[in-house]
Each structure stands twice: as C-alpha cells, then as structure tokens.
Amino acid sequence: MSEFKTVIQNIINDASPGELEPIFNDLLTISGVNGKDTILNTIREYNKERGTIVHLNDNGKLIISNYNQFQNEEEEDTKDIFIDYNNNGQIVKIDPITLKGTILDSSAETKSIPIDTALKQYVEKNFPGTYSIAMYPYNNEGKYIIYIISDKYNESNFWNGQWRSHYIVDMDKNTVEEGEINVDVHYYEDGNVRFQSNKKYTNDLDSDQSIVDLIEKWETDFTNELYKQFENLNQKQFKGLRRKLPVTRSKVNWGKAIGNYRLGKDAASR
Amino acid sequence: MSLDEKYDAALDLLRRLDPTKVKTNLTNLINLEPELAEDLLSSVDSQLIVKRDPDSSSKEYLCCDYNRDIDSYRSPWSNKYFPELNEDDSQESPFPNSQLRKLEVMCNDSFEIYKDLYYEGGISSVYLWNLEDEDSERGDSETDFAGVILFKKGNIGDWDSIHVLEVTRSPDNSGIEGSEYNYKVTTTIILHLEDKTNIDIKLAGNLTKQTEKNFMVNDLTDNLESIHIAHLTNIGTMIEDIESQMRNSLETVYFEKTRDIFQQTRNPNLTNLEYNKEQHEQLIKGLQNF
Numbered sequence: 001m002s003e004f005k006t007v008i009q010n011i012i013n014d015a016s017p018g019e020l021e022p023i024f025n026d027l028l029t030i031s032g033v034n035g036k037d038t039i040l041n042t043i044r045e046y047n048k049e050r051g052t053i054v055h056l057n058d059n060g061k062l063i064i065s066n067y068n069q070f071q072n073e074e075e076e077d078t079k080d081i082f083i084d085y086n087n088n089g090q091i092v093k094i095d096p097i098t099l100k101g102t103i104l105d106s107s108a109e110t111k112s113i114p115i116d117t118a119l120k121q122y123v124e125k126n127f128p129g130t131y132s133i134a135m136y137p138y139n140n141e142g143k144y145i146i147y148i149i150s151d152k153y154n155e156s157n158f159w160n161g162q163w164r165s166h167y168i169v170d171m172d173k174n175t176v177e178e179g180e181i182n183v184d185v186h187y188y189e190d191g192n193v194r195f196q197s198n199k200k201y202t203n204d205l206d207s208d209q210s211i212v213d214l215i216e217k218w219e220t221d222f223t224n225e226l227y228k229q230f231e232n233l234n235q236k237q238f239k240g241l242r243r244k245l246p247v248t249r250s251k252v253n254w255g256k257a258i259g260n261y262r263l264g265k266d267a268a269s270r
Numbered sequence: 271m272s273l274d275e276k277y278d279a280a281l282d283l284l285r286r287l288d289p290t291k292v293k294t295n296l297t298n299l300i301n302l303e304p305e306l307a308e309d310l311l312s313s314v315d316s317q318l319i320v321k322r323d324p325d326s327s328s329k330e331y332l333c334c335d336y337n338r339d340i341d342s343y344r345s346p347w348s349n350k351y352f353p354e355l356n357e358d359d360s361q362e363s364p365f366p367n368s369q370l371r372k373l374e375v376m377c378n379d380s381f382e383i384y385k386d387l388y389y390e391g392g393i394s395s396v397y398l399w400n401l402e403d404e405d406s407e408r409g410d411s412e413t414d415f416a417g418v419i420l421f422k423k424g425n426i427g428d429w430d431s432i433h434v435l436e437v438t439r440s441p442d443n444s445g446i447e448g449s450e451y452n453y454k455v456t457t458t459i460i461l462h463l464e465d466k467t468n469i470d471i472k473l474a475g476n477l478t479k480q481t482e483k484n485f486m487v488n489d490l491t492d493n494l495e496s497i498h499i500a501h502l503t504n505i506g507t508m509i510e511d512i513e514s515q516m517r518n519s520l521e522t523v524y525f526e527k528t529r530d531i532f533q534q535t536r537n538p539n540l541t542n543l544e545y546n547k548e549q550h551e552q553l554i555k556g557l558q559n560f
Contacts, residue, residue, distance in 0.1 A: 007298045014287040014295065023286055029271050029279035030302050129535040152534035161531040181469075185531045187523055192289045193475030195528040199468075223536060225468045227529075233463045233473055234525045237427035241461075242517055246387035254506035255499050258380045261387065 004035065008042045015046070016186035016194065017162035018153040024097050044079060044096045050182075051147045051166060053132045054082075054094045054101040062092055062101055063147045067136035085113045085136050113137070113144070118212045123148055126219070127163065135169075143177070144169050146215070158189035165219065169211050176214045178202045181222050197226055276303055280310060289475035290462060292316040311335060315458040315476065318422045318430045320393060323347045332395040332420040334432065339363045346378045346395045366398045370415055373498045374398040377419070380502055384510065385421055392423030401438070413439040413449075413489065419509055430460040431516075433509055437501065439489070448488035451501075455481045455508055459516050461524065473524055481512055 008027065015023050020043060027039050051065045062084050070081040070091060081104070084090045089112045094101040115135050123133045129150035138145040150163040167179035178201060185195040201218050209217065246252060248261075271279075280299045287295050293316050300307045312335050319333040326347035333343040340359060342351040349371065351363055366374055377396040385394040398417035414437060421431040436454045443450035462474040485504045489497050 003301070007301050010298055011283070011287065011295065014291060016286050016288075019286045023283060026279040026283040026286075027302075030276050030283075030299065030306075032271065126538045127536055128533075150535045152531065159527065159531050161535045163532075163535040183532060183535070185528045185535075186286075187475075187527050187531065188285050190479065191475060191477035191523075192285045193473075193477070193523055193528065194289050195471075195473050195524075195532065197469055197471040199470065219536070220538075222469060226471060226532075229465045229467055229469065229471050230473070230525070230529060232467075233427075233465055233471070234521075237463045237465075238461075238521065238524070240425065241389070241423050241427055241429040242513070243388050243390065244514070244517065246384075247390065248387060252384055252387060252506065252510055254380070254503040254510075258383055258506075261383050 002038075004031075005038050005042065008035070008039055009045075012039075012042045012046050016160060016188075017184045018151060018155075018160040019186070020046075020099070021097055040096060047096055047099075051134075051149060051164060052099060053130065053149050053151060054092070054099045056092060056101045056103060058103060060084075060087065061130075061132040062087070062094075063132050063134035063149060064094060065134070065136065065145070065147060067138060067145050068134075085111070086115050086134055088112050116212060118210075119146070119215070122212055122216055126216075128152075129161070129163070138168055142170070142172060144171055146211075148215075159185070159187045161185040165215075167211075167215060174210050175208065176203055176211050176218075179215070179218060181219065183226065199225075273305055277306055277309055280306055281314075284314060289460075290472065315430075315432050315460065317428065317460055317462075318420055318432070319343070320422065321345070321352060323350075324352065325350055330393045332393055332422055334418065334420065336399075336418040336434075337395075337397045344397065346374065346397060364399060366415075367400055369494060370398050370400055372494070373415075373501060374417075376498055376502055377417070377505070380506060381419060381421075381509075384506065388513070389421060389423045389429075391425075392421060392429075394422075395420045401436070413451075419505075427464070428460070428462040431513060432458045432460075433512070435505065437505075440484070443484075446490075448486055448490055450484050451487050451504070453483050453485065453504060453508060455512060457481070457512050457516060459513075459520060461520055463524070473528065477516065477519055477523060479512065479516060479519075481508065483508060 011027065024039060024043060028036060047064055048066045051063050054062045054064050056062055062082065064082050068083045068085055070078050070083050072078055080094050080096060082092050082094060084092055088107065090103055091105040092101040093104050113135055115133060120133065123131060127150035129152040131150035134147045135144050146167045146169055148165045153160045162184045165179060165181040168177045170177060180200045181198065183197040187193045199222055207214060284292065284295060292314065296310055296314060299310060320330050321333050321343055322328040322330055323345035326345065329347050331345045331347060337344045339351055340355065342353055342355050344351050351360065355363060374396060381394045381396050385392055396417060396419050398415055400411050401414040401416055402411050417435045419433040419435065423429045434456045438452050440450045440452055458476055458478045460476040464472045487497060487500045491497065
C-alpha cells in the first residue's frame with residue numbers, strides 16, 4: 001500500500017461522526033486533486049466498515065455496510081450501489097460524501113429480509129436521534145448481522161453525536177452470538193472535545209434469551225455503566241487535577257508577599 | 271491551492287480528528303504537505319513534554335516549541351539547554367536578556383507557589399523572551415516582552431495548561447503615574463481522562479480562550495524590581511482568573527455537554543418523556559374541550 005493511502009486512512013479513521021464532508025474538502029485542499037480517488041475510496045471503505053446511515057430520495061433511510069454491497073458482473077461500477085434488503089430488496093445508488101441515496105430499482109428480485117417487530121419497537125423506544133436499523137446476511141451459514149445506528153448532528157452548534165451497535169445473530173436459534181457498541185460524541189466550539197466509548201460482547205453463557213431481549217440487556221447495561229464511569233471521571237479524576245480554590249481557600253496574594261506562602265509551608269513542616 | 275489555504279484546511283482538520291492523537295495527526299499532515307511543518311508545529315498545542323535539569327538536582331521542567339532550540343530545551347531553573355548544544359549552535363540559541371531573565375526567575379518562583387496551591391503537585395515552567403522591534407510594529411525591546419506559562423498535572427488523567435502571553439506598553443497612554451500596558455493571553459488547556467473499568471470510556475480534548483486586559487504600571491522608577499513585581503502581579507491575577515473560568519468551562523463541556531449529546535442519541539427516558547408530554551398535551555386538550 002502506498003504511503004499516501006496509509007496516511008489518508010489514518011486520518012479518515014479518526015474522523016468525528018457526521019463530519020466527512022468538511023474532512024473530504026480539507027484533505028482535497030491539502031493533497032490536491034491528484035489525491036481525490038484515493039481519498040474517495042478510503043471514505044467508501046470507512047462508511048462500509050463501520051456501517052453508515054444514508055438518506056434516500058423517498059425520505060427513507062438505508063444503512064450501508066460490507067454486507068449489502070450490490071455486486072453484478074454486468075455493471076461496470078457498483079462500488080456506490082447497495083441493496084436495501086429490509087425494504088423489498090430495492091437497489092440504491094449512494095453518494096459516499098453527502099450520504100444521500102437514490103433508489104434505482106424499487107422492485108429488484110433480491111431476497112427481502114423483514115425485521116422483527118419487537119426489535120423495531122425496542123429501537124423506536126430507546127433511540128431519539130435519527131436512527132436506523134438493518135439486518136443483512138452475514139455468511140452462508142444462515143447468520144445475519146444487525147445494525148442499530150442513531151445519529152444526532154448539530155453542525156451550527158458545533159457538536160455531533162452517534163450511537164452504533166451491531167450484532168451477529170442466528171435466526172434459526174433466535175440467539176445473539178456477539179456484538180459491539182460504540183459511542184462517539186464531538187464538541188468543537190472553541191476547542192475539540194471527544195467522548196468515545198466502546199465494548200465488545202460475546203454470548204459466553206450461551207444464554208437462550210431471545211435476540212431482542214439480549215440486545216436490550218447489553219445496551220441497557222452498557223448505558224448504565226457509561227453513566228457510572230462517566231461520573232467517576234468527574235469525581236475521581238477531574239477533581240483531583242486542579243482545585244477550584246487554592247488550599248488556603250482564598251485567592252492568591254500576588255506580588256512580593258507571595259513568598260510568605262512558602263515561609264508558612266516551611267514553618268508548618270518544621 | 272495556496273499554502274495559506276492548506277494551512278487553514280489543516281487547522282480545520284485537526285479540530286475534527288481525535289484530539290488524543292494530535293502528534294500523529296500533525297505528522298500525517300506534514301507528510302501530506304511538508305511545507306506546512308513550521309507553521310503547524312509552532313501553532314498547534316500538544317501535551318507538554320517533561321525533562322529533568324541535571325544542573326538543578328534533576329528538577330523537572332516543561333518543554334514545548336517555545337523553549338526549544340534544535341532538539342534541546344532550555345530549563346527555567348539553570349537557564350541552560352539540555353541536551354547541551356555544541357559551541358557553534360549554542361552561540362545562536364535564544365535567551366531572554368539579563369533584565370528579562372530576572373523577571374523570568376521571579377515568575378517561575380511565584381507560579382510554582384501558585385501551582386502548589388491549586389494543583390497540589392504537578393510541574394510548572396515559565397519562559398519569557400524579548401520582543402524585538404522588527405517582530406512587532408509597536409514593540410519596544412526595552413519594555414515589551416512575550417512568554418509562556420505552563421502547568422502539567424497527571425496521575426490518572428492528564429491536565430496541561432498553556433498560556434501564551436504578550437505584554438506591550440502603550441506609549442500614548444502614559445502620564446505621571448506611569449504607562450498603560452496591554453496584556454494579551456491565549457490559553458489552551460488539554461485535558462485527557464480515561465477509564466477502562468468495565469466499558470472503555472475516553473473523554474479527551476482541549477479548549478482555547480483569548481483574554482486581553484490593560485493595566486497601569488509605574489515604570490518611571492529606576493527600581494527594576496518594583497516594575498517586575500507590578501508585571502508579575504498583573505500576569506498572576508490574570509492567569510488565576512483565566513484558569514478558574516476555564517476549569518468551569520471544562521467541567522461544563524466535558525461533563526454536561528457531552529452527556530447531553532449522548533442522550534440525544536440513546537435515551538429511553540427521553541423518548542418516554544416525549545411520549546408522556548404528548549399524552550399530557552392530549553389530556554389538556556381533552557379537558558379544554560369539556
């Protein structure tokens with residue numbers, strides 16, 4: 001792999017959620033138009049690798065991923081074409097930068113995969129952002145991958161936030177095998193602050209809880225733990241770094257007399 | 271694209287990429303456009319480096335681009351560069367002039383006390399340099415100077431304060447009480463917190479703030495020490511206020527804003543709340559129809 005491509009990959013993989021368009025423009029400004037194809041291809045990989053919500057021209061939404069890429073030997077260029085398995089298998093062409101999609105063929109003959117109603121209801125109840133849910137074939141052994149993504153973008157107030165989770169499930173047994181949750185929040189008014197959280201799950205106990213029950217359990221546990229550890233960062237780490245008021249509980253007496261603090265300390269330690 | 275446009279694009283990018291990887295991202299950007307190296311390295315703040323001064327009982331001091339020469343860093347304690355530079359290089363190394371060095375020593379002394387009072391540990395360093403006439407149109411090397419005041423504390427979690435300072439005399443506003451001086455401070459605080467107890471959480475980044483103030487200083491006296499004490503008092507008061515305000519801003523952004531944003535993505539209570547609100551509204555509507 002060329003060094004240029006490695007550098008572009010490192011940069012794109014660090015991107016804050018919802019900010020691909022300005023990042024694409026910045027990279028183009030710095031590297032010049034010759035780098036455009038490499039940057040675009042890297043963004044395509046990034047979108048598929050993590051799972052990304054695309055807004056469709058009929059106001060619907062589609063999650064693009066490595067598992068719903070359209071492949072057709074006759075078509076020359078299918079890298080921006082995806083299958084909407086959960087919506088009659090319609091075929092969608094997307095723009096990898098603006099993340100907008102156009103429905104090419106709404107009655108394609110690909111198989112259609114319905115999403116469980118209980119899972120839909122769970123997602124509706126728990127995700128107030130721009131959420132989307134998807135279920136795609138994962139491998140040839142009848143396994144599926146479920147994506148739950150919820151975005152809340154607010155560029156004009158300099159913040160963006162994203163929840164992403166995905167699970168490998170066995171539909172025949174109605175069980176979840178493994179999963180991963182990622183939270184990514186960016187606040188960048190007068191600075192650059194990022195809050196990231198992550199955990200991988202495996203169904204060690206071979207729990208026979210249904211798909212939706214186990215997803216709900218993992219996601220509820222994750223959220224509770226997130227609040228708990230978050231509070232610890234404030235109480236145990238942040239508060240131990242710099243005091244609100246000095247040890248003396250009054251503002252520093254600057255000037256020549258400041259040496260008295262030291263005299264006091266020396267006298268006290270004597 | 272001009273170099274200026276590329277520089278602006280690089281700064282915009284750094285604001286959008288992972289703040290814990292500023293150094294890697296800087297290297298990557300310089301790799302894409304080597305001509306950006308000098309401007310980026312001198313304007314983008316990253317976590318401070320800690321070195322020990324072998325001539326001052328191995329006392330720790332803080333290093334950044336402002337006290338660097340080639341690959342060595344000047345210590346505020348012994349006023350020497352480490353690792354020592356060879357004779358040819360060291361002839362050209364920057365040092366504050368002897369008068370300004372006196373103020374630098376005084377500042378290091380006082381800010382170390384300030385650091386003990388607020389940070390209860392950690393490291394502080396202050397570096398000053400003369401503003402030459404050619405650097406600043408209104409600058410006067412006799413009275414004007416610049417500097418950087420640094421604090422670092424880390425045990426679990428890391429805090430780095432970087433205050434870049436410029437002090438200039440306003441010759442038009444002088445009278446029998448002395449002269450008015452303008453103090454300009456650009457502050458960046460880098461705060462990294464992390465916890466991997468059960469799930470991995472990382473809360474990290476930086477906030478920046480600019481502050482400007484004018485103070486009268488009696489500079490008519492021949493007593494240099496009293497002029498220095500006046501400057502130190504003004505700078506100290508400003509830094510103390512700025513850090514207190516910044517600490518509040520950091521607490522708000524880190525522990526309220528980011529949590530609020532997270533709750534906009536996943537929150538069972540929020541959707542229930544909206545649901546309840548809707549029910550409530552319908553109830554009121556129903557009552558009104560009675």
